[in-house]
Amino acid sequence: MSLFTTRQIRYHERCLYGGLPVEYISTDLTRLALTFFSITALSILSSLPSPDSEDHKHLVDSIYALQHPSGGFRGSSTVALPVKDGKPNEYDTPTFPMSCFALSALVALHDDLSRVNREGLLRAIKEGQREDGGWTEYFTTPIVDECFDGGVTDLRFTRCAVACWAILNGEKDEEEWLDVDRVVEYLRRCRTFDGVFAEAGGREGHAGLTYCGFATAELVGRFDEVVGGEFGWGEAVRWLVGRQTEMPEEEEEESDEEEEGEEGGEADQKTEEKSEESTKKNEILPLEVGRKPRPAGFAGRPGKVADTCYSFWVGASLQMLKASHLCNLELDTKFLLEGTQSVIGGFTKLPGEGFPDLLHSFLGLAALGLPKSRIPEIKTVDGALCIAAEDVEWMKDGGVVWWRK
Ligand SMILES: [Zn+2]
Incomplete structure (x- = not known):
């Protein structure tokens, strides 16, 4: 069980500096999110370009190029519309998630x-x-109010707005x-009877929204008050721990032995040896060789299957x-490294899927840094801000100008 470190680094470098597969065309308006995933993944892997390099300058400048004249960031140059009569175009609208991804990636780039x-x-x-x-x-903005009737509040957007405020040290101002x-x-209104968070009061709890709820509470400095409320610490922990979809190890090993004759066992051992040898050399392996996914990661809701991203959403909440x-955590690490880690680098959403995607590739790596670094190649991750601790x-030691005394 090991991380294909070189392949993980190359995967994110390919996504960052090369082209993305055609499937990403529909995500053009939120391209900054993809940039954040790869920059932060490379930071967690200690593989960002050095601060005095051209690549580093290019990455920083490409994020600043998406800053709106009035503040905040848009997700893509596609919506950076030309200024009209000295004023920003009314359809050129920054968002809280994209502003959060921009600031977080810039902090990761120091x-x-x-x-x-x-x-x-x-x-x-x-x-x-x-x-x-x-x-x-x-x-x-007037156009957003007109088009979306003001829009609907959501824990995800709330967490992003609060993270921007926290990174800019908004608290220090009078x-x-x-x-x-x-x-x-x-x-409080979004908290459920079982201690976690839902999109609104009375709805079903969800691990992703639970992460957003706890991260928001942490970032505004009121975590203990929120957690210690009507539905306390115990209920939330019970719900989150219960999302691990563990399969007992012994049972699976026993059934393997029953099915395999001596010859089968030997063949299997050889395949495993070959697989280990190739892993050491970091060679590309065929997708199925030597890989027996054992679902033991986390699911987002009761009755659902384990999915890579929930190792982060649940893991960060528990942190x-x-x-x-x-x-x-050992079985969760196995689920990620043996079940959803892709042979070409990155992580897939579910075990046995063909190609990785950027969201799961980033969150799979980040989960391995929770609650602290689980393997030497990965840095400890700060769950609330979702970047390396x-x-x-x-940032807080004065790396970011707004934190200097
Ligand atoms: Zn997922």
Whole structure:
């Protein structure tokens, strides 16, 4: 069981500097999210270009090129429409998720954020907080109000807006950029009877939204209050730990022995030896050789199958709850490395799938850094901000200008 380190690095470098497969055309408007996935993955793998290199400059500049004149970021140059009569085009609208991905990727690149229009983005966060305490995807503009009737608040967008505020150290200003009490009220309303989070009160809990809920509480500094509320720590931990879809190891091994004769066993051993040898050399293996996925990762809801991304959503929630030790991390690591790690680098969503995708490739790697680095090649990940923990430390130690005293 090992990480194909070189292939993982090459996969993300290919996605970042080369072209993406045709399937990604439909994600053009959110291309910055894909950039964030690969930059952060390379940071977690200690493989970003050095700060004085051309590649590094190109990456930083390409993110700043997506900054809106009034603050915030759009996801793609496709929506960076020309300025009209000295004013930004009304259809050129930044979003909270893209602003969050831009700032997070810049911190991973150790950019000091001095070129970020801090006040513009913080003002958008202030204006974007809706009456219920949450945020919608788009910044509040007349055209967004007209087209989407103001939009719908959501825990995902709320987590992104709050992460921008946290990275820009919005708390240190005398002027308040967000109403923390209303954020906490919003979180309370989205909490379910079983202690986790749903899209709205009374709905079914979901691991992805649970991550967003806990990360938001952590980033506004009210985690203990939110977790210790009506539905406390125990219920949330019980629900999250229960999402691990473990299959007992002994049972599977026994049935293997029953089915295989002596010859079969020998052949299997040889295949395994060959597979181990190739793994050491980091050679490409045929998809099925020597791989027996054992579902033991995490699912997003009760009754669902394990999926790579939930190793992160559940893993990061448990990191914040300081309860990671209550689930079987060894089996989760096996699920990722043996079940969904792709032979061409990256991770697939489910075991046995052919090609990896960027979302699962990033989250599969990030999960291996929770609650702290599980394998030497991977850095510990800060669950709440979803970047390497040492990058968060660098930011708070004054790497980012807004954190300097
Ligand atoms: Zn997934």
